[in-house]
Amino acid sequence: MDDTDRSDGLEHLYSETVRETMDGSVYGAWRSIRDADAVPLSFGFPYPDSFPNGELLSAAESLFEAEGDCALQYGGGEHADALSTVIVDRARDRGIDCTTAEIHVTNGATNAIDTVCQTFLDPGDTVFVEAPTFMGALRLFRNYDVDIEGFDVDGDGLDVDAVADALAERDAAGEPLPTLLYTIPNFHNPTGVTLSAERRERLLELAETYDFVILEDDPYGQLRYDGAEPPPIKALDGSGRAVRVNTFSKTIAPGIRTGWIVAEESTIEQFDRVNAGGEPSFTRGLITSYAADGRLERAVDKLCVGYEERRDRMLESLETRMPPGTTWSEPDGGFFVWVEFPEGIDAEELLPDAIDAGVTYLPGSFFYADDRGTRRARISFSHVSPPEIDEGIEALASAVRAATPTVEADD
């Protein structure tokens, strides 16, 4: 028996990476912001009425009738197998020419990103991300003990020139080049901006020159309310550099916990190996059954109507209610608006007062790997009703007004 101090419970047996990251922020800590009496603009969740409960029930009945016990068995039955075809058909509609051998089904996009990390990342590797970026992805990258470098985002998405400069500098200095660059090209979480087509092309060129993988995460691309979609990065990818992650969380429901990866066949074989036995079987079959007869497409059209109304309401409400000095993004789709408060306001410090005033949001600092974003906040129009949006923005405006130092007039 060794003389290890065991007074810490099982902590001394945790992996080195977990011990190094365990005191850092925890994904989900934001749930503590939940407050029964405040309008939850913090929630990047779909609105409850958007869930197709009745259709899923009848899809489940059809599935059990067609497949009996197979529907719930490891691997599932024919419907589960057919999901890859459902995905390929819809990927083709968006310009991605792939086969079922280039699809790996996962338990949602989070599990898909984790699968990509498991496959490509070693401790000490470098990952490039947008700054800000989806905090769930930051949490996953931290689990792999990698160095994270964040690059600014402007109205056209990730600042690809800054990425190109950093790559050239690292290369010239003999410093490590990134293994992965993670991007959310459409209606980015948290800013709502979309990466321009030119920047998508440029990123692919850089990935080829400097030998890294582009991890394209696109949960919101189909939820577009204005304008035309730039081609997905994967659709432009002639060299197999892009690994594309997607999910049914926003087009059906998050509880479905089913997502997928599109990549080269040889890479998909590695994902299959890494996740062997882990693919959902029942929900794969259920989604195939649900998607029959154009039901999924009709549901997405309906979702766009519901979210567009909410997006419009939030932008109008910000325009009419927010005090001068506050600015915000105007997304063409997705769930999020990114707000910048007037000089002197710290979004984390303002939050308790905002909750007292009747609204929750996510402070911008949650979305950075470093200490940026203090004046920013993500507000989401996806979860609440249009009248609640007005109520929430009114509360936000009053909290900002109360916190803004008043400028004394000279005369």
Ligand SMILES: Cc1ncc(COP(=O)(O)O)c(C=O)c1O
């Ligand atoms: C950019 C991004 N990627 C992934 C996810 C998670 O997707 P899933 O529910 O499929 O795990 C989200 C959810 O908020 C997201 O915003």
